[in-house]
Amino acid sequence: MAVYHSTLIRESIFIFSDNQNIQLSDLASEGLWFTLIGKGHGKYVIRVLVQLKDGGAYNFVININDDLVHRRFTQETNWLISIASSIQDQKLVEDFGSYWEEHQIFTEEYISGETVMQYLNRNQKEISSGTYPDRWQMRWLHFIWNGVTAYLEFWKRTDCTRMIVDASPKNIIIPEFDYYTGTRLISISEREKAILIREVFLSLYKNYILETERKFPGLKKMAEWEILFTVALEVFGLKLGSKMLRTIKKTHKDLGLSPARIKAYLNEVNVSGLLRKQVVFASLRYQRWLDLNPGATYKARGIIIQDLYKDYKLQALMEKYPETRIRFFLMTAFQDGNPHLVEKLNDLMIQMRSGSISEENLETHLHFIHDEIDLNEEEKYFLTRLVFEHVDAADYAELITRDVGKRGRLDLVVLIKDKNGQPFNIRPPFHPKEVARFHILLLEARLEVQFESNHEFLLIITKKDQMVGGVFWKKTGSGIAHLEKIVIAPPYQKNHLSIRLIEELFNRLRLKKFKFLTVGFFQSGLFYRLGFEIDQKFGGLVKKL
Structure with missing residues:
Protein backbone atom coordinates (compact mmCIF):
# COMPACT_ATOMS: atom_id res chain seq x y z
CA MET A 1 0.00 0.00 0.00
CA ALA A 2 1.11 3.61 -0.68
CA VAL A 3 1.25 4.26 3.07
CA TYR A 4 4.25 1.94 3.39
CA HIS A 5 5.91 2.55 0.03
CA SER A 6 5.85 6.34 -0.15
CA THR A 7 6.41 9.46 1.92
CA LEU A 8 2.66 9.79 2.49
CA ILE A 9 2.79 9.65 6.31
CA ARG A 10 5.72 12.04 6.72
CA GLU A 11 4.50 14.43 4.04
CA SER A 12 0.94 14.57 5.37
CA ILE A 13 2.07 15.27 8.93
CA PHE A 14 4.40 17.99 7.64
CA ILE A 15 1.57 19.65 5.69
CA PHE A 16 -1.17 19.41 8.31
CA SER A 17 0.83 20.05 11.51
CA ASP A 18 2.70 23.31 11.03
CA ASN A 19 5.77 21.81 9.34
CA GLN A 20 6.55 19.06 11.86
CA ASN A 21 9.22 16.84 10.32
CA ILE A 22 9.12 13.26 11.65
CA GLN A 23 10.79 9.99 10.76
CA LEU A 24 8.97 6.67 10.52
CA SER A 25 11.19 5.50 13.38
CA ASP A 26 9.42 8.09 15.56
CA LEU A 27 6.14 6.16 15.32
CA ALA A 28 5.03 4.23 18.39
CA SER A 29 4.56 0.49 18.20
CA GLU A 30 1.17 -0.06 16.55
CA GLY A 31 1.09 3.71 16.09
CA LEU A 32 -0.93 3.73 12.84
CA TRP A 33 -4.73 3.51 13.06
CA PHE A 34 -7.08 3.50 10.07
CA THR A 35 -10.83 4.14 10.39
CA LEU A 36 -13.28 4.04 7.50
CA ILE A 37 -15.28 7.26 7.61
CA GLY A 38 -17.43 6.45 4.62
CA LYS A 39 -17.75 5.07 1.11
CA GLY A 40 -19.49 6.98 -1.65
CA HIS A 41 -19.14 9.27 -4.64
CA GLY A 42 -16.73 6.71 -6.12
CA LYS A 43 -14.15 6.69 -3.31
CA TYR A 44 -13.29 5.45 0.15
CA VAL A 45 -12.64 8.06 2.85
CA ILE A 46 -10.34 6.87 5.63
CA ARG A 47 -9.16 8.65 8.77
CA VAL A 48 -5.49 8.07 9.66
CA LEU A 49 -4.36 8.49 13.28
CA VAL A 50 -0.58 8.58 13.77
CA GLN A 51 0.79 8.17 17.29
CA LEU A 52 4.44 8.90 18.11
CA LYS A 53 6.74 7.50 20.76
CA ASP A 54 6.86 10.89 22.51
CA GLY A 55 3.08 10.90 22.95
CA GLY A 56 2.33 13.21 20.04
CA ALA A 57 -0.55 12.38 17.72
CA TYR A 58 -1.67 13.56 14.27
CA ASN A 59 -4.79 13.05 12.15
CA PHE A 60 -5.42 13.36 8.45
CA VAL A 61 -7.73 11.83 5.84
CA ILE A 62 -6.94 9.57 2.87
CA ASN A 63 -9.29 9.46 -0.13
CA ILE A 64 -8.85 6.27 -2.22
CA ASN A 65 -10.34 5.93 -5.65
CA ASP A 66 -12.87 3.10 -5.83
CA ASP A 67 -14.54 3.13 -9.24
CA LEU A 68 -13.99 6.59 -10.75
CA VAL A 69 -12.09 6.90 -14.00
CA HIS A 70 -8.67 8.47 -13.41
CA ARG A 71 -9.62 11.72 -15.11
CA ARG A 72 -12.67 12.15 -12.86
CA PHE A 73 -10.66 11.41 -9.72
CA THR A 74 -8.06 13.99 -10.72
CA GLN A 75 -10.88 16.43 -11.39
CA GLU A 76 -12.12 15.96 -7.80
CA THR A 77 -8.71 16.97 -6.45
CA ASN A 78 -8.75 20.06 -8.68
CA TRP A 79 -12.18 21.04 -7.37
CA LEU A 80 -11.04 20.66 -3.77
CA ILE A 81 -7.92 22.76 -4.39
CA SER A 82 -9.92 25.43 -6.24
CA ILE A 83 -12.63 25.79 -3.61
CA ALA A 84 -10.14 25.71 -0.74
CA SER A 85 -7.79 28.33 -2.20
CA SER A 86 -8.65 31.62 -0.56
CA ILE A 87 -6.18 33.91 1.18
CA GLN A 88 -8.57 36.45 2.68
CA ASP A 89 -11.79 34.46 3.13
CA GLN A 90 -12.38 31.85 5.81
CA LYS A 91 -11.89 28.22 4.91
CA LEU A 92 -14.86 26.57 3.24
CA VAL A 93 -13.62 22.98 2.87
CA GLU A 94 -10.80 20.88 4.26
CA ASP A 95 -7.23 21.90 3.40
CA PHE A 96 -5.89 19.81 0.53
CA GLY A 97 -2.74 17.81 1.17
CA SER A 98 -1.09 15.86 -1.66
CA TYR A 99 -2.09 13.77 -4.66
CA TRP A 100 -0.41 10.46 -5.51
CA GLU A 101 -1.71 9.86 -9.02
CA GLU A 102 0.02 6.49 -9.44
CA HIS A 103 -1.78 5.19 -6.33
CA GLN A 104 -5.03 7.10 -6.99
CA ILE A 105 -4.91 8.61 -3.50
CA PHE A 106 -5.14 12.15 -2.20
CA THR A 107 -4.95 13.44 1.36
CA GLU A 108 -6.81 16.22 3.09
CA GLU A 109 -7.19 17.77 6.51
CA TYR A 110 -9.18 15.86 9.12
CA ILE A 111 -11.99 17.95 10.63
CA SER A 112 -13.44 16.77 13.89
CA GLY A 113 -16.98 17.51 14.89
CA GLU A 114 -20.49 16.51 13.95
CA THR A 115 -22.65 17.79 11.15
CA VAL A 116 -25.56 20.08 11.89
CA MET A 117 -27.97 17.21 11.29
CA GLN A 118 -26.05 14.93 13.69
CA TYR A 119 -26.09 17.68 16.30
CA LEU A 120 -29.83 18.24 15.92
CA ASN A 121 -30.53 14.49 16.09
CA ARG A 122 -28.48 14.23 19.29
CA ASN A 123 -30.53 17.05 20.84
CA GLN A 124 -33.89 16.04 19.36
CA LYS A 125 -35.50 15.31 22.75
CA GLU A 126 -34.64 18.75 24.14
CA ILE A 127 -35.76 20.49 20.93
CA SER A 128 -39.14 18.75 20.87
CA SER A 129 -39.73 19.31 24.59
CA GLY A 130 -39.93 23.09 24.14
CA THR A 131 -38.08 23.57 27.43
CA TYR A 132 -35.59 26.06 25.99
CA PRO A 133 -37.33 27.66 23.01
CA ASP A 134 -35.14 30.80 22.95
CA ARG A 135 -31.97 28.73 22.91
CA TRP A 136 -33.06 26.69 19.92
CA GLN A 137 -34.52 29.61 18.03
CA MET A 138 -31.17 31.40 18.21
CA ARG A 139 -29.14 28.28 17.47
CA TRP A 140 -31.27 27.33 14.47
CA LEU A 141 -31.05 30.88 13.13
CA HIS A 142 -27.26 30.65 13.56
CA PHE A 143 -27.16 27.33 11.69
CA ILE A 144 -29.32 28.76 8.90
CA TRP A 145 -27.25 31.93 8.53
CA ASN A 146 -23.88 30.11 8.48
CA GLY A 147 -25.14 27.26 6.34
CA VAL A 148 -26.68 29.46 3.66
CA THR A 149 -23.51 31.58 3.69
CA ALA A 150 -21.29 28.53 3.11
CA TYR A 151 -23.40 27.13 0.26
CA LEU A 152 -23.69 30.53 -1.43
CA GLU A 153 -19.94 31.03 -1.03
CA PHE A 154 -19.38 27.68 -2.77
CA TRP A 155 -21.65 28.77 -5.61
CA LYS A 156 -19.72 32.04 -5.85
CA ARG A 157 -16.36 30.24 -6.04
CA THR A 158 -17.64 28.21 -9.02
CA ASP A 159 -18.37 31.49 -10.83
CA CYS A 160 -22.05 30.87 -10.09
CA THR A 161 -22.22 27.77 -12.28
CA ARG A 162 -22.40 24.80 -9.88
CA MET A 163 -24.28 24.04 -6.67
CA ILE A 164 -23.83 21.18 -4.22
CA VAL A 165 -26.63 18.63 -4.65
CA ASP A 166 -26.90 17.88 -0.95
CA ALA A 167 -27.12 21.48 0.27
CA SER A 168 -28.56 20.43 3.60
CA PRO A 169 -27.58 20.24 7.31
CA LYS A 170 -26.26 16.71 6.64
CA ASN A 171 -23.33 18.07 4.65
CA ILE A 172 -21.98 20.84 6.85
CA ILE A 173 -20.20 21.35 10.17
CA ILE A 174 -21.04 24.57 12.02
CA PRO A 175 -19.72 25.54 15.47
CA GLU A 176 -22.37 25.27 18.17
CA PHE A 177 -22.00 28.87 19.37
CA ASP A 178 -22.78 31.79 17.08
CA TYR A 179 -19.69 33.84 17.99
CA TYR A 180 -17.30 31.04 16.89
CA THR A 181 -15.93 30.61 13.37
CA GLY A 182 -15.11 27.39 11.54
CA THR A 183 -18.01 26.44 9.24
CA ARG A 184 -16.94 23.71 6.79
CA LEU A 185 -18.61 21.78 3.98
CA ILE A 186 -18.21 18.00 4.30
CA SER A 187 -18.39 16.93 0.65
CA ILE A 188 -18.41 18.86 -2.63
CA SER A 189 -18.32 15.73 -4.83
CA GLU A 190 -21.95 15.82 -5.95
CA ARG A 191 -22.53 19.01 -7.95
CA GLU A 192 -25.22 20.15 -10.33
CA LYS A 193 -25.55 22.99 -12.76
CA ALA A 194 -27.03 26.16 -11.22
CA ILE A 195 -26.94 29.47 -13.07
CA LEU A 196 -29.73 31.50 -11.46
CA ILE A 197 -29.74 32.71 -7.87
CA ARG A 198 -33.46 31.92 -7.75
CA GLU A 199 -32.64 28.22 -8.25
CA VAL A 200 -30.05 28.32 -5.48
CA PHE A 201 -32.40 30.15 -3.10
CA LEU A 202 -35.26 27.72 -3.67
CA SER A 203 -32.99 24.73 -3.15
CA LEU A 204 -31.64 26.12 0.14
CA TYR A 205 -35.05 27.25 1.39
CA LYS A 206 -36.67 23.87 0.73
CA ASN A 207 -33.84 21.43 1.49
CA TYR A 208 -31.95 23.24 4.22
CA ILE A 209 -34.70 25.14 6.05
CA LEU A 210 -38.19 23.71 5.45
CA GLU A 211 -37.15 20.05 5.37
CA THR A 212 -35.25 20.42 8.65
CA GLU A 213 -38.15 22.22 10.34
CA ARG A 214 -40.50 19.43 9.24
CA LYS A 215 -38.21 16.90 10.90
CA PHE A 216 -37.77 18.98 14.07
CA PRO A 217 -41.11 20.72 14.81
CA GLY A 218 -39.53 22.33 17.88
CA LEU A 219 -37.47 24.57 15.64
CA LYS A 220 -39.69 27.56 15.10
CA LYS A 221 -39.39 29.24 11.76
CA MET A 222 -36.60 31.76 12.35
CA ALA A 223 -35.46 32.52 8.80
CA GLU A 224 -37.64 34.63 6.59
CA TRP A 225 -36.46 35.33 3.07
CA GLU A 226 -34.79 38.51 4.30
CA ILE A 227 -32.07 36.37 5.93
CA LEU A 228 -31.23 34.80 2.57
CA PHE A 229 -31.28 38.21 0.92
CA THR A 230 -28.89 39.53 3.56
CA VAL A 231 -26.51 36.61 3.14
CA ALA A 232 -26.46 37.20 -0.62
CA LEU A 233 -25.41 40.82 -0.04
CA GLU A 234 -22.76 39.72 2.46
CA VAL A 235 -21.30 37.14 0.06
CA PHE A 236 -21.47 39.13 -3.18
CA GLY A 237 -21.31 42.70 -1.87
CA LEU A 238 -24.03 45.32 -1.89
CA LYS A 239 -23.78 46.35 -5.54
CA LEU A 240 -23.52 42.93 -7.21
CA GLY A 241 -25.73 41.23 -4.63
CA SER A 242 -28.54 43.77 -5.16
CA LYS A 243 -28.26 43.32 -8.91
CA MET A 244 -28.54 39.55 -8.55
CA LEU A 245 -31.58 39.78 -6.27
CA ARG A 246 -33.35 41.97 -8.82
CA THR A 247 -33.03 39.16 -11.40
CA ILE A 248 -35.66 37.21 -9.46
CA LYS A 249 -38.81 38.06 -11.42
CA LYS A 250 -41.05 35.11 -10.63
CA THR A 251 -43.39 35.06 -7.63
CA HIS A 252 -43.63 31.91 -5.50
CA LYS A 253 -46.75 32.54 -3.44
CA ASP A 254 -46.57 29.22 -1.60
CA LEU A 255 -43.08 30.10 -0.29
CA GLY A 256 -43.52 33.85 0.08
CA LEU A 257 -40.82 34.82 -2.42
CA SER A 258 -41.66 37.70 -4.74
CA PRO A 259 -40.02 40.62 -6.58
CA ALA A 260 -42.08 43.03 -4.46
CA ARG A 261 -40.59 41.58 -1.28
CA ILE A 262 -37.08 41.93 -2.68
CA LYS A 263 -37.74 45.53 -3.69
CA ALA A 264 -39.00 46.44 -0.22
CA TYR A 265 -35.96 44.77 1.36
CA LEU A 266 -33.47 46.59 -0.89
CA ASN A 267 -35.18 49.93 -0.24
CA GLU A 268 -34.74 49.34 3.50
CA VAL A 269 -31.07 48.45 3.02
CA ASN A 270 -30.51 51.59 0.95
CA VAL A 271 -31.88 53.71 3.79
CA SER A 272 -30.62 51.96 6.91
CA GLY A 273 -27.73 49.83 5.70
CA LEU A 274 -27.02 46.13 5.83
CA ALA A 282 -25.11 40.24 19.80
CA SER A 283 -28.41 42.16 20.09
CA LEU A 284 -30.47 38.96 20.42
CA ARG A 285 -28.15 37.65 23.12
CA TYR A 286 -28.45 40.96 24.98
CA GLN A 287 -32.26 40.69 24.81
CA ARG A 288 -32.15 37.14 26.17
CA TRP A 289 -29.98 38.31 29.05
CA LEU A 290 -32.32 41.23 29.72
CA ASP A 291 -35.36 38.94 29.73
CA LEU A 292 -33.66 36.91 32.46
CA ASN A 293 -32.57 40.05 34.35
CA PRO A 294 -35.45 42.53 33.94
CA GLY A 295 -34.39 44.58 36.96
CA ALA A 296 -30.76 45.02 35.88
CA THR A 297 -29.22 48.43 36.56
CA TYR A 298 -28.00 50.44 33.62
CA LYS A 299 -24.40 49.84 34.77
CA ALA A 300 -24.98 46.07 34.72
CA ARG A 301 -26.46 46.44 31.24
CA GLY A 302 -23.40 48.45 30.25
CA ILE A 303 -21.12 45.58 31.28
CA ILE A 304 -23.01 43.01 29.19
CA ILE A 305 -23.20 45.38 26.19
CA GLN A 306 -19.44 45.94 26.24
CA ASP A 307 -18.76 42.21 26.67
CA LEU A 308 -20.98 41.36 23.69
CA TYR A 309 -19.33 44.07 21.57
CA LYS A 310 -15.97 42.37 22.21
CA ASP A 311 -17.18 38.75 22.01
CA TYR A 312 -18.78 39.30 18.61
CA LYS A 313 -15.80 41.38 17.37
CA LEU A 314 -18.04 44.22 16.22
CA GLN A 315 -15.07 46.59 16.10
CA ALA A 316 -13.80 44.62 13.09
CA LEU A 317 -16.87 45.78 11.11
CA MET A 318 -16.27 49.49 11.71
CA GLU A 319 -13.93 50.14 8.80
CA LYS A 320 -16.36 48.77 6.22
CA TYR A 321 -19.54 49.59 8.17
CA PRO A 322 -18.79 52.74 10.23
CA GLU A 323 -22.35 52.90 11.55
CA THR A 324 -21.97 49.55 13.38
CA ARG A 325 -21.41 50.89 16.90
CA ILE A 326 -24.33 53.32 16.77
CA ARG A 327 -26.58 50.59 15.32
CA PHE A 328 -25.62 48.16 18.11
CA PHE A 329 -26.30 50.73 20.84
CA LEU A 330 -29.65 51.59 19.23
CA MET A 331 -30.60 47.91 19.28
CA THR A 332 -29.54 47.47 22.92
CA ALA A 333 -28.89 50.42 25.24
CA PHE A 334 -31.31 52.82 23.51
CA GLN A 335 -33.94 50.36 22.27
CA ASP A 336 -36.60 51.87 24.58
CA GLY A 337 -34.90 55.22 25.01
CA ASN A 338 -35.81 58.86 24.63
CA PRO A 339 -37.58 59.09 21.21
CA HIS A 340 -35.87 62.37 20.40
CA LEU A 341 -32.43 60.89 21.16
CA VAL A 342 -33.19 57.71 19.21
CA GLU A 343 -34.34 59.77 16.22
CA LYS A 344 -31.13 61.83 16.25
CA LEU A 345 -28.92 58.74 16.55
CA ASN A 346 -30.83 57.01 13.74
CA ASP A 347 -30.26 60.02 11.49
CA LEU A 348 -26.60 60.00 12.45
CA MET A 349 -26.32 56.28 11.70
CA ILE A 350 -27.80 56.74 8.22
CA GLN A 351 -25.46 59.64 7.45
CA MET A 352 -22.42 57.68 8.66
CA ARG A 353 -23.38 54.76 6.45
CA SER A 354 -23.69 57.03 3.42
CA GLY A 355 -20.33 58.65 4.14
CA SER A 356 -21.76 62.15 4.50
CA ILE A 357 -20.36 62.39 8.05
CA SER A 358 -16.63 62.02 8.66
CA GLU A 359 -14.97 61.18 11.97
CA GLU A 360 -14.41 64.90 12.64
CA ASN A 361 -18.00 65.81 11.76
CA LEU A 362 -19.23 63.05 14.06
CA GLU A 363 -17.86 64.89 17.10
CA THR A 364 -19.73 68.03 16.11
CA HIS A 365 -23.04 66.19 15.63
CA LEU A 366 -22.70 64.38 18.93
CA HIS A 367 -21.90 67.71 20.55
CA PHE A 368 -25.23 69.06 19.26
CA ILE A 369 -27.11 65.98 20.52
CA HIS A 370 -25.52 66.26 23.94
CA ASP A 371 -26.35 69.98 24.26
CA GLU A 372 -29.78 70.04 22.60
CA ILE A 373 -31.44 67.07 24.34
CA ASP A 374 -32.15 66.93 28.05
CA LEU A 375 -30.53 63.58 28.91
CA ASN A 376 -31.05 61.60 32.10
CA GLU A 377 -28.19 59.85 33.92
CA GLU A 378 -28.75 56.54 32.12
CA GLU A 379 -28.71 58.19 28.69
CA LYS A 380 -25.56 60.16 29.56
CA TYR A 381 -23.93 56.94 30.76
CA PHE A 382 -24.61 55.07 27.51
CA LEU A 383 -23.86 58.05 25.24
CA THR A 384 -20.46 58.36 26.94
CA ARG A 385 -19.67 54.71 26.20
CA LEU A 386 -21.02 54.97 22.68
CA VAL A 387 -18.60 57.81 21.92
CA PHE A 388 -15.58 56.61 23.92
CA GLU A 389 -15.22 52.88 23.38
CA HIS A 390 -12.32 52.46 25.80
CA VAL A 391 -14.30 53.57 28.87
CA ASP A 392 -15.20 50.47 30.89
CA ALA A 393 -18.76 49.97 32.04
CA ALA A 394 -17.81 50.32 35.70
CA ASP A 395 -15.55 53.38 35.25
CA TYR A 396 -16.66 56.83 36.27
CA ALA A 397 -16.69 58.97 33.15
CA GLU A 398 -18.51 62.10 32.13
CA LEU A 399 -19.13 63.72 28.77
CA ILE A 400 -18.23 67.39 28.44
CA THR A 401 -18.65 69.83 25.59
CA ARG A 402 -16.17 72.52 24.76
CA ASP A 403 -15.71 74.97 21.93
CA VAL A 404 -12.72 74.50 19.63
CA GLY A 405 -12.61 77.38 17.19
CA LYS A 406 -15.97 77.53 15.47
CA ARG A 407 -16.77 73.91 16.21
CA GLY A 408 -18.14 72.25 19.29
CA ARG A 409 -16.36 69.16 20.49
CA LEU A 410 -17.59 66.37 22.72
CA ASP A 411 -14.89 65.26 25.13
CA LEU A 412 -14.39 63.09 28.16
CA VAL A 413 -13.54 63.34 31.84
CA VAL A 414 -12.38 60.05 33.40
CA LEU A 415 -11.70 59.26 37.01
CA ILE A 416 -8.40 57.51 37.84
CA LYS A 417 -6.63 56.64 41.07
CA ASP A 418 -2.92 56.75 41.87
CA LYS A 419 -1.11 53.85 43.52
CA ASN A 420 -2.31 55.09 46.92
CA GLY A 421 -5.96 55.14 45.87
CA GLN A 422 -6.20 58.93 45.64
CA PRO A 423 -8.71 60.06 42.95
CA PHE A 424 -7.86 62.36 40.03
CA ASN A 425 -9.61 63.43 36.84
CA ILE A 426 -8.04 63.23 33.41
CA ARG A 427 -9.54 65.68 30.95
CA PRO A 428 -8.71 68.31 28.33
CA PRO A 429 -8.45 71.97 29.38
CA PHE A 430 -11.76 73.77 29.79
CA HIS A 431 -10.41 77.25 29.02
CA PRO A 432 -7.15 79.06 28.02
CA LYS A 433 -6.24 79.78 31.66
CA GLU A 434 -5.77 76.07 32.25
CA VAL A 435 -3.37 75.88 29.30
CA ALA A 436 -1.45 78.78 30.89
CA ARG A 437 -1.33 76.92 34.23
CA PHE A 438 -0.01 73.84 32.42
CA HIS A 439 2.67 75.99 30.80
CA ILE A 440 3.79 77.15 34.25
CA LEU A 441 4.09 73.52 35.39
CA LEU A 442 6.36 72.81 32.43
CA LEU A 443 8.55 75.85 33.14
CA GLU A 444 8.84 74.89 36.82
CA ALA A 445 10.12 71.50 35.62
CA ARG A 446 12.70 73.39 33.47
CA LEU A 447 11.03 72.27 30.25
CA GLU A 448 11.17 75.09 27.71
CA VAL A 449 8.27 74.70 25.31
CA GLN A 450 6.42 76.69 22.69
CA PHE A 451 2.74 75.90 22.27
CA GLU A 452 1.33 75.87 18.73
CA SER A 453 -2.23 76.13 17.43
CA ASN A 454 -2.30 72.43 16.49
CA HIS A 455 -1.24 71.19 19.91
CA GLU A 456 -3.71 69.22 22.01
CA PHE A 457 -3.65 68.76 25.77
CA LEU A 458 -4.66 66.25 28.42
CA LEU A 459 -4.47 67.29 32.07
CA ILE A 460 -4.57 65.63 35.50
CA ILE A 461 -6.75 67.53 37.98
CA THR A 462 -7.41 66.86 41.68
CA LYS A 463 -10.89 66.79 43.18
CA LYS A 464 -10.20 70.33 44.43
CA ASP A 465 -9.53 71.45 40.83
CA GLN A 466 -5.78 71.69 41.30
CA MET A 467 -3.70 70.84 38.23
CA VAL A 468 -0.92 68.35 39.02
CA GLY A 469 0.29 67.34 35.58
CA GLY A 470 -0.42 66.96 31.90
CA VAL A 471 0.78 65.98 28.47
CA PHE A 472 0.57 67.66 25.07
CA TRP A 473 0.96 66.36 21.53
CA LYS A 474 0.23 67.12 17.89
CA LYS A 475 -0.54 65.33 14.64
CA THR A 476 2.59 65.02 12.47
CA GLY A 477 1.31 62.83 9.64
CA SER A 478 -1.43 60.52 8.50
CA GLY A 479 -2.13 58.28 11.49
CA ILE A 480 0.91 59.63 13.38
CA ALA A 481 0.97 61.79 16.52
CA HIS A 482 4.00 63.15 18.36
CA LEU A 483 4.09 63.44 22.15
CA GLU A 484 5.92 66.66 22.94
CA LYS A 485 6.27 66.66 26.73
CA ILE A 486 4.73 65.18 29.88
CA VAL A 487 5.05 66.65 33.35
CA ILE A 488 3.89 65.71 36.86
CA ALA A 489 4.27 68.17 39.75
CA PRO A 490 6.97 66.96 42.24
CA PRO A 491 4.62 66.20 45.20
CA TYR A 492 2.63 63.80 42.97
CA GLN A 493 5.51 61.98 41.26
CA LYS A 494 6.25 58.26 41.73
CA ASN A 495 2.54 57.52 42.11
CA HIS A 496 2.03 56.03 38.58
CA LEU A 497 0.13 59.12 37.41
CA SER A 498 2.33 59.54 34.33
CA ILE A 499 1.61 55.95 33.29
CA ARG A 500 -2.14 56.36 33.74
CA LEU A 501 -2.04 59.64 31.80
CA ILE A 502 -0.16 58.20 28.82
CA GLU A 503 -2.33 55.06 28.76
CA GLU A 504 -5.41 57.31 28.57
CA LEU A 505 -3.71 59.21 25.74
CA PHE A 506 -3.19 55.88 23.91
CA ASN A 507 -6.92 55.14 24.18
CA ARG A 508 -7.98 58.53 22.86
CA LEU A 509 -5.53 58.43 19.96
CA ARG A 510 -6.78 54.97 18.95
CA LEU A 511 -10.33 56.34 18.83
CA LYS A 512 -9.09 59.03 16.47
CA LYS A 513 -7.59 56.29 14.22
CA PHE A 514 -3.96 57.12 14.97
CA LYS A 515 -1.61 54.18 14.34
CA PHE A 516 1.65 55.47 15.83
CA LEU A 517 2.75 57.77 18.65
CA THR A 518 6.32 59.10 18.53
CA VAL A 519 8.35 60.76 21.27
CA GLY A 520 11.88 62.05 21.79
CA PHE A 521 14.44 60.39 24.05
CA PHE A 522 13.62 62.41 27.19
CA GLN A 523 12.43 60.20 30.06
CA SER A 524 13.13 57.20 27.82
CA GLY A 525 12.87 54.75 30.74
CA LEU A 526 9.20 55.62 31.21
CA PHE A 527 8.43 55.22 27.53
CA TYR A 528 10.29 51.92 27.18
CA ARG A 529 8.12 50.55 30.01
CA LEU A 530 5.04 51.65 28.05
CA GLY A 531 6.08 49.73 24.93
CA PHE A 532 7.90 52.39 22.92
CA GLU A 533 10.72 51.15 20.69
CA ILE A 534 13.42 52.54 18.43
CA ASP A 535 12.35 52.42 14.79
CA GLN A 536 14.55 53.72 11.99
CA LYS A 537 11.48 54.92 10.07
CA PHE A 538 10.74 57.40 12.85
CA GLY A 539 12.91 59.86 14.73
CA GLY A 540 13.19 58.95 18.42
CA LEU A 541 10.95 56.31 19.98
CA VAL A 542 7.66 55.02 18.59
CA LYS A 543 4.64 53.18 20.01
CA LYS A 544 2.37 51.19 17.70
CA LEU A 545 -1.16 51.93 18.91
Missing part, protein backbone atom coordinates in the same frame (compact mmCIF):
# COMPACT_ATOMS: atom_id res chain seq x y z
CA LEU A 275 -27.71 44.44 9.16
CA ARG A 276 -24.74 42.13 9.76
CA LYS A 277 -24.99 38.78 11.50
CA GLN A 278 -22.69 39.73 14.39
CA VAL A 279 -24.85 42.75 15.24
CA VAL A 280 -28.06 40.71 15.05
CA PHE A 281 -26.80 37.93 17.31
